[in-house]
Amino acid sequence: MAHASLPVGLILWAGLSAGTPSQPSKVVNAAAIEPAFIRETVEALKGALCREYFDPAVASKASETLQKHLADGHYQKTPTLEALAKALTEDLYAMTKDKHLRVSPVVKAATIPTVTAAVDDTPREVAARRINFGIQRIEILPGNVGYLQFTAFYRPNEAREVIASAMAALRHTDALILDLRENGGGSTETVALLASYFYEAQGLPLFEVFPRPPAKVAKFRTEATPLPYRNEQRPTYALVSGNTWSGGEGLAFILQDRHRAEVIGETTPGAGNQARTYPLNAQFEATIPNGSVRSAIRNQSWEGVGVVPDIPAASSDALRVAHRRALQKLLKNTPNGTWRDALERHLVLLGDPKK
Numbered sequence: 001m002a003h004a005s006l007p008v009g010l011i012l013w014a015g016l017s018a019g020t021p022s023q024p025s026k027v028v029n030a031a032a033i034e035p036a037f038i039r040e041t042v043e044a045l046k047g048a049l050c051r052e053y054f055d056p057a058v059a060s061k062a063s064e065t066l067q068k069h070l071a072d073g074h075y076q077k078t079p080t081l082e083a084l085a086k087a088l089t090e091d092l093y094a095m096t097k098d099k100h101l102r103v104s105p106v107v108k109a110a111t112i113p114t115v116t117a118a119v120d121d122t123p124r125e126v127a128a129r130r131i132n133f134g135i136q137r138i139e140i141l142p143g144n145v146g147y148l149q150f151t152a153f154y155r156p157n158e159a160r161e162v163i164a165s166a167m168a169a170l171r172h173t174d175a176l177i178l179d180l181r182e183n184g185g186g187s188t189e190t191v192a193l194l195a196s197y198f199y200e201a202q203g204l205p206l207f208e209v210f211p212r213p214p215a216k217v218a219k220f221r222t223e224a225t226p227l228p229y230r231n232e233q234r235p236t237y238a239l240v241s242g243n244t245w246s247g248g249e250g251l252a253f254i255l256q257d258r259h260r261a262e263v264i265g266e267t268t269p270g271a272g273n274q275a276r277t278y279p280l281n282a283q284f285e286a287t288i289p290n291g292s293v294r295s296a297i298r299n300q301s302w303e304g305v306g307v308v309p310d311i312p313a314a315s316s317d318a319l320r321v322a323h324r325r326a327l328q329k330l331l332k333n334t335p336n337g338t339w340r341d342a343l344e345r346h347l348v349l350l351g352d353p354k355k
Contacts, residue, residue, distance in 0.1 A: 035076055037283075038084060042070045044280040045088060045103060052278060052288045053101075054212045062095045081105040081283055097304055100246070100275040100289045106282065125158075133159040134186070135166050137179075142346040145326045146173030147319075153186030153247045156193050163190075164228070167197050171229040175326035178255075181241040181265060181315055183248025188220065188274060191247045191254070196222040198260050200232040205296035206254050209274050212290060235329045236261040237322040240307055241315035244268045250293065252307045257295040262325065264311045265318040272303030324350050 046063040053059035069075060069091060078084040088103040122130075134152035141147050148166055153159065170176060192206055204222040211218065238252045238261045249268045255261035274291035293301050313321040327347045334340045 033079070033081060033084065033283075038075050038078070039070060041084065041280055041284050042066055042075060042088070044284070045286055048278050048280060048286050048288055052212065052290050054210065054273065054289055054291050056212065058096055062092060065095050066091065085284065098273060098289055099269060099271040099304075100273050100287055102287050103280070104285055104287070106279070106285055128154055128158055133162045134183075135159075135162050138166050138169050140170075140173060141177070141323055142349070143323075143327045143330060143343050144172070144174045145323060145330075146170035146176040147179065148176065149179040149182075150194070150248075151182050152184055153188075153190040153194070155187045156189050159187075159190050160193065163194055163197075167229045171231070173234070174330055175235040175237070176231075177237045177239065177319065177322045177326065178251075178261065179239045179319065180244050180248040180252055181239050181318065182243050183245070183251075184243075185246030185248055185250075185271075188247065188250075191251050192220040193223065195251060195254050196227055197230055198232065198236060198255060199258075200230050202226070207250070207257075207293055207295050209291040209293050211274075218291070232260070235326060237326060238263045239315075239318045239322060240265040240268050240309060241318070242266050242269060243315070244307070246271045249302050249307050253302045254295060256307065256310065257297045262311060262322075263307060263309045264313055264322045264325070265309050266312070266315050267308050268302065268306040270302055270304045270306035272301040320350055321353070324353055 046066050049059045049063050049066075050056070053062075066088075074091075075084060075087060078087050082105060085103045085105050089101075092101045092103070093099070131151065133154045134150050135148065136151050137147065137149035139147040148170060188209070195206055199222050202222060203224045206220045206222060208220065209218040236255065238255055240249070240252050240263055244252065244265075245268070249270070249272065252261070252263050252268070253272075256263050272293050273289035274293060275287050275289040277285050277287045279285050292303070295301070311321060311325070324347060327343050327350070331340065331343050331347070334343060
């Protein structure tokens with residue numbers, strides 16, 4: 001499940017196979033490439049598509065079109081690795097409308113000694129720790145409304161502890177705002193783990209991933225073991241934007257699926273398939289969707305259409321809108337007294353809901 005700039009790691013629903021949130025952009029070799037190598041790359045891409053893409057019919061048709069473009073000399077006009085990757089990715093999207101499907105040059109710092117310093121070689125565990133495994137901000141907003149900003153889904157063994165700590169810190173709040181506006185996706189298993197905190201039932205169906213036949217469907221449910229601080233009653237709001245990708249979209253879609261959260265913000269890009277990265281040769285790799293996701297209730301996906309908010313709002317204003325709606329919801333069940341007066345004051349301070 002990716003960021004708007006489409007870094008490869010974050011393009012993934014990704015967790016079933018990779019689950020690796022992206023690292024910062026890296027410098028790649030801009031050397032010219034030979035026609036024979038272009039043919040080799042296209043042939044490797046065709047083979048990977050036909051082996052791995054979840055829909056064999058789509059893969060076959062895309063492969064045929066790639067072969068036609070190759071025969072027409074379309075790719076011979078691409079003088080660099082970057083140009084070829086861009087042309088192949090654009091053609092793949094034109095054929096499939098799949099936002100996860102792409103080709104990227106393999107980063108090799110040693111091939112460019114003069115820019116080695118620009119290549120991010122930070123170990124994964126260090127990079128993950130520096131962004132707190134995706135949890136960037138925890139806050140108690142006025143009116144005892146919890147706020148959790150989640151930007152990436154690292155693997156469960158990496159993120160479980162920090163997620164548990166965040167939910168413990170927010171356990172006494174009366175409403176919760178989950179900010180996914182800059183979430184680029186990551187581990188599918190961690191999406192299911194975080195979703196588990198919003199449902200009290202153990203083993204509740206959340207979504208399924210349909211792989212390439214004859215592989216079996218993967219079923220994802222809420223955690224089958226007890227999780228402290230699960231809360232199914234607390235009003236919850238999920239913020240989304242054009243920068244919410246893949247697994248970030250998935251969590252919002254899943255919560256919306258059972259009417260567990262009100263989704264607020266902008267329609268998301270619609271990158272809904274599960275994917276992983278496969279090497280093509282020494283210079284290129286391809287991110288190829290190997291599964292189609294379907295939610296448990298609607299049996300639908302956000303692929304190609306995005307998550308449509310229940311309450312449309314500009315991304316920049318989504319938090320204020322959600323905070324207002326949370327306070328209004330809490331006011332309905334708050335008797336006259338000092339706390340109700342405080343909630344009303346907080347609501348006034350948030351300004352006109354139409355501005």
